[in-house]
Amino acid sequence: MEGVSGRHEGAARTRRGKKMPVARRMYDLVEPIGLVPYFADESDEALMALGLRNVWDAYFAGRAAPFGRDVPAEVVHAVFYNFAPGEVARHIPRVWELTTPEAALAAREWGCVAGMRRVLGDLADDPRVARAADLLLKAATSAPVGGRPLYAALRALPVPQEPVARLWHAATLLREHRGDGHTVALLTEGIGGTEAHVLHALSVDLPAEKFGRVWHLPAAQLDAVIDGMRARGLVGPDGWLTPAGRATKDRVEAMTDRLAEAPYDALTADELDHLIADLEPLSATFRKTFPM
Numbered sequence: 001m002e003g004v005s006g007r008h009e010g011a012a013r014t015r016r017g018k019k020m021p022v023a024r025r026m027y028d029l030v031e032p033i034g035l036v037p038y039f040a041d042e043s044d045e046a047l048m049a050l051g052l053r054n055v056w057d058a059y060f061a062g063r064a065a066p067f068g069r070d071v072p073a074e075v076v077h078a079v080f081y082n083f084a085p086g087e088v089a090r091h092i093p094r095v096w097e098l099t100t101p102e103a104a105l106a107a108r109e110w111g112c113v114a115g116m117r118r119v120l121g122d123l124a125d126d127p128r129v130a131r132a133a134d135l136l137l138k139a140a141t142s143a144p145v146g147g148r149p150l151y152a153a154l155r156a157l158p159v160p161q162e163p164v165a166r167l168w169h170a171a172t173l174l175r176e177h178r179g180d181g182h183t184v185a186l187l188t189e190g191i192g193g194t195e196a197h198v199l200h201a202l203s204v205d206l207p208a209e210k211f212g213r214v215w216h217l218p219a220a221q222l223d224a225v226i227d228g229m230r231a232r233g234l235v236g237p238d239g240w241l242t243p244a245g246r247a248t249k250d251r252v253e254a255m256t257d258r259l260a261e262a263p264y265d266a267l268t269a270d271e272l273d274h275l276i277a278d279l280e281p282l283s284a285t286f287r288k289t290f291p292m
Contacts, residue, residue: 021257021258021261022261022264022272023178023256023257023258023260023261023264024257025276026174026260026264026276027178027257027260028283029276029279029280029283030136030171030174030175030279030283031175032283032286032287032290033116033167033168033171033282033283033286034171034172034174034175035175035286035290036112036115036116036168036171036286037059037062037063037108037111037112037172038059039115039289039290039291040111040112040114040115040116040118040119040290041115042111042112042114042115042118043058043062043108043111043112043115044058044111045111046107046108046110046111046114047061047062047104047107047108047111049107050098050099050103050104050107051098051099052095052098052099053098056090056091057091057094057095057098059091060076060088060091060092060095061091061095061096061099061101061104062104062105062107062108063080063150064076064080064092064095064101065101065102065104065105065108066101066105066150066153066154066156066157067079067101067153068101069093069096069100069101071092072092072093073088073089073091073092073093074089076088076092077089079149079150079183080150081183081186081193081196082193082194082196082197082213083193084193084194084214084217084221105157109160109165109168109169112165112168113162113164113165113168116164116167116168117164119285119286119289119290120164120282120285123281123282123285124164128278128281128282129163129164129167129278129282130163130166131274131275131278132167132275132278132279132282133163133164133166133167133170134166135267135271135274135275135278136167136170136171136174136275136279137159137166137169137170137173138266138267138271139170139174139263139264139266139267139275140169140170140171140173140174140177140263141155141159141170141173142262142263142265142266143177143262143263143266144262147180147184148176148177148180148181149180150176150179150180151173151176151177151179151180154172154173154176155173157169167282174260174263177260177263178256178259178260181255181256181259181260182252182256182259184255184259185251185252185253185255185256185259186252188255189248189251189252190232191248191252192225194214194217194222194225195225195228195229197211197213197214198211198214198222198225198226198229198235199229199234199241199245199248199249199252200249201214202235202239202240202241202245203241203245203246203249205240207239208222208225208226209222226239229245233245234248
């Protein structure tokens with residue numbers, strides 16, 4: 001399968017008899033850690049303690065803070081890509097009237113570390129955390145930043161020293177590196193931001209109007225998005241993905257994996273094997289706690 005470099009073949013696992021790309025294997029392990037800001041209450045609570053109005057203020061302040069206060073909503077909307085028109089502007093730049101990017105970054109890190117420690121319990125001080133943090137950070141800080149605005153902004157931030165914080169920081173870098181590449185893959189296939197949510201929902205056999213990121217949209221707005229995808233042959237008359245729609249989704253995911261490989265080229269095969277072994281129990285603990 002594409003995306004598996006020769007020296008990393010031993011670290012790849014199999015899926016349906018085929019080798020899994022290293023980036024896909026690492027996504028399965030890193031994503032549960034990268035999702036801590038969105039599933040651990042401590043992150044939202046720490047951000048809202050700064051005077052923010054709601055959890056969406058916390059989301060945009062925490063995630064957009066690496067850009068600083070002077071980046072307008074239009075730019076954040078373009079980088080985040082998959083929010084409906086006007087959603088970002090309801091929070092940016094208003095959140096910077098209530099707090100500062102520096103305070104938001106500190107609160108987000110503090111809250112995520114607190115949430116990770118709660119979930120991991122005694123495992124938070126296990127030597128595997130420090131080992132995984134160091135290797136994951138080596139990978140996370142090795143990739144080129146060109147064409148990856150959010151990853152580049154995060155790379156410019158100081159690296160935490162405490163092991164749990166380092167692990168979270170590394171996972172966040174890798175999550176946003178992959179996310180920037182995912183946007184490229186969507187653009188290559190002509191899939192718009194809101195369409196990306198519809199494509200994902202239908203690919204897992206979930207009606208679009210039930211999917212968490214678009215269910216709140218006015219019915220007419222969501223229907224217009226689906227109608228546009230139907231006109232392009234991605235959605236059938238029955239409202240589900242056509243074979244062409246599923247093929248498009250598969251190509252998006254395959255390209256996302258290919259574009260996410262670069263960080264792991266910095267690791268030797270042995271380092272990657274050790275990293276996977278150390279991450280497996282940590283990621284499993286988060287998966288048991290968070291409704292992923």
